[in-house]
Amino acid sequence: MRNFILFVRRFFNLILFLSLEIVCVILIERTNTLQGNDIISSANAVSGLVYKKRSDVVYYFGLRNMNDSLLNENAMLRRKIEDLKSIDTLKDSVALHKVISNDTNTHIVKYADYTYRSARVINNSINASDNYITINRGSKDGVGKNMAVISGTGIVGRVEHVSAHFASVLSILSAKQKVSAKLRDATIGYIVWDEKQPDQLQMIDVPPQAKVKKGDSVFTTNFSFFPPDILVGTVMRITVLKKNNFQKLYLQPSTNFRRLQYVYVVENKMSEEKKRLEDSTVKK
Amino acid sequence: MNVYLKNTLRFIIIALLQTIILNKITLRWWSEPVGFPIFIPFVYPVFILLLPFETPVWALLILGFLMGVTVDTFMCTAGMHAAATVFVAYLRTNVLSALQPRHLSEYAGLHPSIRTMGWMPFLVYSAFLIVIHHLVFFSIELWNFSNVGFLLLKIAASSVTSMLFIVVYLLLFTRQSATRS
Numbered sequence: 001m002r003n004f005i006l007f008v009r010r011f012f013n014l015i016l017f018l019s020l021e022i023v024c025v026i027l028i029e030r031t032n033t034l035q036g037n038d039i040i041s042s043a044n045a046v047s048g049l050v051y052k053k054r055s056d057v058v059y060y061f062g063l064r065n066m067n068d069s070l071l072n073e074n075a076m077l078r079r080k081i082e083d084l085k086s087i088d089t090l091k092d093s094v095a096l097h098k099v100i101s102n103d104t105n106t107h108i109v110k111y112a113d114y115t116y117r118s119a120r121v122i123n124n125s126i127n128a129s130d131n132y133i134t135i136n137r138g139s140k141d142g143v144g145k146n147m148a149v150i151s152g153t154g155i156v157g158r159v160e161h162v163s164a165h166f167a168s169v170l171s172i173l174s175a176k177q178k179v180s181a182k183l184r185d186a187t188i189g190y191i192v193w194d195e196k197q198p199d200q201l202q203m204i205d206v207p208p209q210a211k212v213k214k215g216d217s218v219f220t221t222n223f224s225f226f227p228p229d230i231l232v233g234t235v236m237r238i239t240v241l242k243k244n245n246f247q248k249l250y251l252q253p254s255t256n257f258r259r260l261q262y263v264y265v266v267e268n269k270m271s272e273e274k275k276r277l278e279d280s281t282v283k284k
Numbered sequence: 285m286n287v288y289l290k291n292t293l294r295f296i297i298i299a300l301l302q303t304i305i306l307n308k309i310t311l312r313w314w315s316e317p318v319g320f321p322i323f324i325p326f327v328y329p330v331f332i333l334l335l336p337f338e339t340p341v342w343a344l345l346i347l348g349f350l351m352g353v354t355v356d357t358f359m360c361t362a363g364m365h366a367a368a369t370v371f372v373a374y375l376r377t378n379v380l381s382a383l384q385p386r387h388l389s390e391y392a393g394l395h396p397s398i399r400t401m402g403w404m405p406f407l408v409y410s411a412f413l414i415v416i417h418h419l420v421f422f423s424i425e426l427w428n429f430s431n432v433g434f435l436l437l438k439i440a441a442s443s444v445t446s447m448l449f450i451v452v453y454l455l456l457f458t459r460q461s462a463t464r465s
Binding site: 012013016017020021023024025026027028044046047050051054123125126127128129130132161168195196197198 | 300428
């Protein structure tokens with residue numbers, strides 16, 4: 001026992017150093033799982049408050065850009081409404097049949113129910129290998145874990161940590177998550193990020209027979225946590241992998257991550273049910 | 285000013301400086317070359333570098349851990365900055381005693397600075413520890429040694445910019461009392 005105490009006193013600094021490093025490694029390890037830890041994240045009360053104060057100051061400098069982006073989004077939404085209105089169902093021959101009949105053998109299939117909540121970005125990073133965005137909505141506003149986050153122009157990420165008034169969002173610029181995406185002809189692939197350039201995403205696993213052109217748009221699919229048919233980006237460059245002839249596309253993301261100011265948190269009210277069902281199948 | 289109060293204030297100022305201002309400065313060198321990493325300057329290790337000469341190693345380690353965890357909290361990188369800063373705090377005493385002509389206990393009441401050490405030794409001391417810090421931090425962050433060139437490029441570019449910012453910080457916040465006192 002005496003020897004042990006002498007040993008501890010002799011190497012106290014080394015032991016303290018090693019134990020602190022072990023604590024760090026445990027913290028890193030726990031964050032790298034997708035559950036994450038909520039205490040040390042930018043969604044906690046103190047850092048959220050500091051970021052909010054900073055954002056209140058910097059807010060006014062970005063108003064001009066924000067106005068422009070909101071106008072563009074308004075125009076896009078108006079166009080979508082016009083697209084839906086301009087079909088005159090009365091004169092259309094198809095409309096002679098009842099589209100939704102009240103018969104017992106047909107019914108509307110509803111597989112998703114989305115709620116959109118707007119939120120302001122109060123902190124944003126693009127330089128790390130897992131980039132986080134802090135927003136000023138938390139569990140009190142109905143934001144929950146694993147909800148999708150989109151901007152007016154494209155996808156942004158997934159909510160990872162939530163506190164009462166703030167949430168931190170793991171952006172698509174992260175090595176941790178990959179998102180399924182499709183081309184216009186419904187060819188499915190995966191969106192990944194190579195941790196280098198915030199202006200470049202990659203789409204992998206695109207089969208060799210898919211015909212891709214420069215400038216094609218890429219959208220989200222039904223399989224991911226994002227709502228379907230949201231723009232991801234446009235194709236900038238096409239490469240063919242030598243080992244299996246699969247194509248790898250380099251995309252220009254449609255969201256400008258450098259100047260992100262407003263985002264929408266999308267809640268799918270049916271995702272819980274879907275996930276429970278999927279989990280129960282996996283267990284068996 | 286009391287040494288504890290002074291260092292507490294410095295802790296708060298450096299932490300706020302790093303998280304509020306410097307984390308927003310995303311640097312790209314020479315317009316936008318392909319494959320060149322983007323990065324932000326890390327100035328917060330300067331808190332560990334500027335603690336008094338005779339600070340015991342255990343205090344350095346604990347303060348380094350606190351500083352690292354604070355920055356981690358703001359940047360959502362739990363543990364990564366803390367690991368790098370604790371490593372730097374552990375090495376600090378050895379580097380200082382290798383650079384200083386006399387035993388560290390003889391510098392009572394002083395802290396490492398350009399005034400007490402001179403330009404050259406202080407720059408060697410800070411540059412060495414900053415490079416070590418960036419090496420540890422980026423290795424943990426990327427955790428992928430398939431692209432060593434990119435990692436080294438990121439470390440080199442980031443260390444050079446961090447050193448520039450640290451020198452600017454020292455020139456701004458060091459009292460020019462050498463002539464007055």
